[in-house]
Amino acid sequence: MSASPVPAGALADSALRVTAKEVVSEGVVALTLRHPDNRRLPDWAPGAHIDLMLPSGATRQYSLCGDRWDAYSFRVGVLREPDGRGGSAFIHNSLAVGDMVGVGGPRNNFPLAPAPKYLFIAGGIGITPLIPMIAQAELMGIDWQLLYGGRTRSSMAFLDELAAYGDRVVVAPQDECGLLDLQTWLTAAAATETKVYVCGPEPLLNAVEMCCVDWPIGKLRMERFVPKEQGAPVRDEPFDVELARSGLTVTVTPDASVLDAVQSAGVNVLSSCGEGTCGTCETAVLSGAPDHRDSILEDDERSAGDCMFICVSRACSDRLVLDL
Template identity: 65%
Template sequence: MDRLEVREKVRAADGVVALTLARPDGGRLPDWAPGAHVDLTLAAGLTRQYSLCGDRWDAHSYRVAVLREPDGRGGSAHVHDELAVGDVVGFGGPRNHFPLVPSTRYLFVAGGIGITPLVPMVAQAELVEADWTLLYGGRSRDTMAFRDDLAGYGERVTVHPEDEAGLLPLAATVAGLDADTVVYCCGPGPLLAAIEDATAHRPRHLLRTERFVAAELGAPVRDEPFVLELARTGAVVTVGPELSVLDAARQAGATALSSCEQGTCGTCETPVLAGVPDHRDSILAGHERAAGDCLFPCVSRSCTDRLVLDL
């Protein structure tokens, strides 16, 4: 894993800090596109994923924003309380499971820290002269990061603090969309559920969402064991209900990278060569699930008796 140095740490909103990161030697960073995220490895082995929200044309620095999560697993607390300018962190990526697809019209909907992947999307939409609007909700104005950055776009951006205006008017907003408008939404689970309801009458490919927390799932399609075959080594292992596909693959000798192990980061994406995956991630869109040509083995399983992976 490569390393980045914290060059700047600033308050972006109540409970949100923005970090500017660069290589210690000032070298060029990998290119990225709107929707991409990086893995940051913090102290004590903590690895967390953060959306890139800076200038994609700046080849020498990345910007991420981190919300303090009081009930989190320690990553945000470390960033807020301990990480300092001059500290060095490991990083991997960038990776992008939330790409901005070409369109002439977009509606961007953000809830709280969900604004982070949408900031560079807005900049890209403006650059290509697309017709776009942003509906940005939060608990209060003081908790909403990057409001000053977005103010320059004028009436295209609607800031909608809940303590002043209530919940986002999703149904009314969606009702006024042109038929080919692509909707991008990022934020907490209830917001994503609400936008899915509001757009249920539209073609599914016109809605793109990203989750920071894994969606709650029901039971797997099957609870009986299935056979996992690793195509590269020929290893075969039986996966029982108590074992993840990722752990089974590792036990069979495969080298499989992973990070969140909750189906949200995309690090462990693996091609499927045969069988039908039981997708249990919070990443793939509906048409991507239907294709059945990849899965995230940290959480996904098999609908069929045999599953062959490119491992």
């Protein structure tokens, strides 16, 4: 499975206090969160994210970009999105130091796998999950490089922090350098045992995928902010889902998700994004063939067919048996 379940001691739906709010670039603020009783927070690894459950009722996922060895605080970076659904606007305009905010997780759909060398490619706010990865590689003495692009230098967050790494960080604002020279960087990485980690807007991810179409599975890992465009479902007729632990069988109609059907039957499943990007609703598949429609799993994980994200994924077979 790609997504990690909520670990023992995870926050689930606890509340943390905003202890710092700092402007880290044009349009990006960094929040530091701590437990109101200064309790230790759950451990996490590079690539993990948390859910912020805002007073407005919105839930949003943000990558942890602080020091993973600081057991008492979480840090996230939040981009103001003018065309978003209001979560980032609330954080930028209304959320203040001292406020409490609901937090779920941490969860990790984007883990850092062992490698002799890494190439990190970030676009804009996509730098956030890569910062702890860079720190981890540095701690372990592993060779790495970062190619970091953005619209303008002033819009690119955490540049002061990254400057400490010297020339291993290549900063390439589009208004100064044009589009990132992905072909050159990725061709060099293809010739070695380098693993490539990419996070950023969809045009960047699509461009990287086009350059790496023949790469072996596992060499390239990407994290998306928005769902990848999917084709039509494999089947457009109802299918049955057996809930092995609950002893129930539900029918999923074409106009409902597996998550909808399961929750309507009274079985509670933690969910968040509803679009197959956050990993919260990951569920083990005991039997049947899922129709994966998420933006998380790699090709080999899809082929294994032993888990699915029930907010969006459906069935190829007439029946699925889930570990619920």
